[in-house]
Amino acid sequence: MQNEDGDTMKVGVLAFQGAVREHIDMLSKLGVTAVPVKKREDLKDISGLILPGGESTTIGKLLRDSGLREEVIKMAKEGIPIWGTCAGMILLAKHIVNQDYIHLGLMDIWVRRNAYGSQIDSFIRKVTVPSISSFPLELIFIRAPYVEKVGEGVEVILELDGKIVAVRQDRLLATAFHPELTDDLSFHKYFLELTKN
Numbered sequence: 001m002q003n004e005d006g007d008t009m010k011v012g013v014l015a016f017q018g019a020v021r022e023h024i025d026m027l028s029k030l031g032v033t034a035v036p037v038k039k040r041e042d043l044k045d046i047s048g049l050i051l052p053g054g055e056s057t058t059i060g061k062l063l064r065d066s067g068l069r070e071e072v073i074k075m076a077k078e079g080i081p082i083w084g085t086c087a088g089m090i091l092l093a094k095h096i097v098n099q100d101y102i103h104l105g106l107m108d109i110w111v112r113r114n115a116y117g118s119q120i121d122s123f124i125r126k127v128t129v130p131s132i133s134s135f136p137l138e139l140i141f142i143r144a145p146y147v148e149k150v151g152e153g154v155e156v157i158l159e160l161d162g163k164i165v166a167v168r169q170d171r172l173l174a175t176a177f178h179p180e181l182t183d184d185l186s187f188h189k190y191f192l193e194l195t196k197n
């Protein structure tokens with residue numbers, strides 16, 4: 001896949017923690033150069049950024065300590081697509097209802113951390129997500145958040161049992177589950193579409 005200058009498109013994956021390798025492999029399968037991002041220089045010339053799952057508190061701290069937080073906020077304001085999976089959704093939120101601080105504060109969503117509680121803190125469901133694919137996709141939830149409320153301009157991509165689990169606001173995408181842990185590329189394809197004008 002090429003960017004508007006005809007070069008192979010580069011997409012970054014924040015690489016502090018979590019399912020980094022899996023996202024990189026999926027992007028590579030789609031013909032994109034996937035770059036692990038740990039410092040400011042790694043963001044150079046990237047057309048999109050994925051914030052993987054992990055522990056949002058830890059990733060948020062490393063974002064601040066590395067100076068990447070401001071850079072990522074700037075990128076989002078410039079319209080570069082960013083996709084957060086699970087902990088990444090928490091990082092993107094402007095509101096975390098059960099925590100008194102936020103991280104990047106970019107999406108108008110009210111997120112609840114560890115929302116499914118300890119009984120069912122990990123589970124898998126197979127559902128069709130109409131804007132993403134015409135066939136059922138495996139959705140893997142691991143100590144996942146969900147979205148309790150969305151602000152204006154936020155599109156709800158998927159509600160599962162009355163809970164919002166996938167949202168989009170302009171070029172920002174957030175999923176409570178982990179498409180990178182499946183072998184289906186539909187969500188990654190959808191994200192790469194956001195990099196086009």
Ligand code: GLN
Pocket residue numbers: 052053054055056057085086087088090113114142143144145
């Ligand atoms: N429970 C984690 C958090 O609050 C997210 C879990 C995940 O990314 N799989 O950050």
